[in-house]
Amino acid sequence: MEKTAQAGEAFLDIKDLVVEYHTDDAVIHAVNGVNLKLAKGETLGLVGETGAGKTSIARSILRILPDPPAKIMKGEIWFNGENILKLPEKKVRSIRGDKISMIFQDPMTALNPIETVGSQISEAIRLHNSISRADANKQAVQMLETVGIPGKRFTNYPLEFSGGMKQRVVIAMALACKPELLLADEPTTALDVTIQAQVLEMMRDLQKDFGASVILITHDLGIVAEMCEKVAIIYAGEVVEYGTAEDIFDHRAHPYTEGLFGSIPTIHTKTKRLNPIRGMMPDPANLPSCCRFAGRCPYTTDECTSSYPEMVECKSQPHTVRCVRARVKEGGSQ
């Protein structure tokens, strides 16, 4: 019997997630109290500059952070009514690749170089279905064809594939068991622009066909505009703004989000990349106790450098912002 999300309870609910990397010379605060919710069939974009903690959040959901040095210090990740962080390893293993799967950032290194692509896909299938090797291979061939690779390339090795084809294989592998939740970590960053568009289109089609929820990590606001219903802006391991794509594109409230957009682009501008914001993200080993963006923010006041801003709810639900200016703007609608 499958457990499904009950009414009122989110399909995925991340509560107060804290991830640290304990290295020899420092403790890196990669994720600091992140809360995120995701409904069934929804696509959530995680946007933020490099080192913001996006990959760390996604890997926490599957519990595949490199340990050592990574440690999940705190938090709950509710998925289908179960707290993944409290499940025994064996149970998590049965979820990985089956109910939740992940597309990794770099297709060039995500595949095992000495196994055929087909066997890598059918490995995932056989792990979660008690079927014969031959049947699993048949399904793997089908998956390859679904992502637009001829089935006869089943016995090829990754080195015989181009980058775009490797990414398709990675996607085929992630979708092989028809996951309910897909974590796509910059699925197109390593690809050139034409192939990017193809891969995105394919992901969208597949999402429609399989009805999966997606967390899409990206630097690229154009991709967010195209793919996502909800957006979370991540800065220094925190969600600084969360809302529907419309909210973020047209009524953004956080200065960092503004910075990301530069000045004008709207939801209709598709290929706008991150504009550089002056200054640098604070050192995650040594975070300030006030607002983390205060050092770079054009509107910084005394309050920003002396107290830590809480999440503020904006008028249009479910739009939230971590900024004192928003509280003033929204008239203290907490």
Add this chain to the structure above:
Amino acid sequence: MIPTLLCVVLLIFVLFEITPGDPALTILPSDSWTEENIARVHKELGLDDPILVRYVRYLGNAVQGDLGTSYLTKTSVTNEIAQKFPYTMKITFISVIMAIVAGIPFGVIAAKHQYTLTDNISVFISLLFVSMPNFWFALLLARFFGVQLGWLPTTGVETWTGYILPSATVAITSLAAITRQTRSSMLEQIRQDYVVTARAKGQIEGKVIYGHALKNALIPIITVVGTNIANHLGGTLVAETIFSIPGLAKYMITGLNGRDYPVVLGSVLFISAVFCIVMMVVDIIYAVVDPRIRIQMMKKNNSGRKTKARKEAAAA
């Protein structure tokens, strides 16, 4: 392979030429060391001919499978080698297997627990083995398992149990090298993304480590094993001596002590040939383990065929 062997034989000829000592003196009893006796022996053995003539004559015979006759025992070197080599081969083979079976898991465990006590202990143990002289380790083994416990025989190889202690003695030659190589290439592999991919599929940890990472780490480990086979062959010398095994290494040493040139030459030539074959097998294993090498080899063959076809087409 052939040029290598030609060089090996030439080298030994030259070495014999420049080292002092005369086989005639070991063949003749010391009371008959007269000028004419010595000259007669030299003539009989063909030692008066110039070195190149002897070299070519030796090779001509060797090609036909005749490695000459021992000066001292007057027996055929080819036959003796055929009789003694199986012992040496078995000890070498078993010892290599032992070193692999112990060294690889040691290395994997050390890598998995990098910088922890487990890691330090396995590095320490492998260091301990590498710094232990073979002969001393052999004596320890013989004393403990042979004499004190009485589990294993300490001389001869009448039963298969006789091979255990000699092989274990030789195994420590490369155990440390294999452990260290396994550790370092596993450390490199377990950080790779494809390992995380395998975990993200829901694969169990053992398969992730041994099925994915270790397979990728194998190439440099195979290299270490391959190059250490020569050392293992050398190591059998100690084992054969201490455990009184009538193997090839012991035969060669007897030949060396008696200036029995055909025995030494034949043994060295034979062992070199075996080593060349082992290296060829190692190359084949590379291709079996790593599709990247296999595909490269296939491409080379294909392009070779293509250029040949093109040339033929051009000629026609």
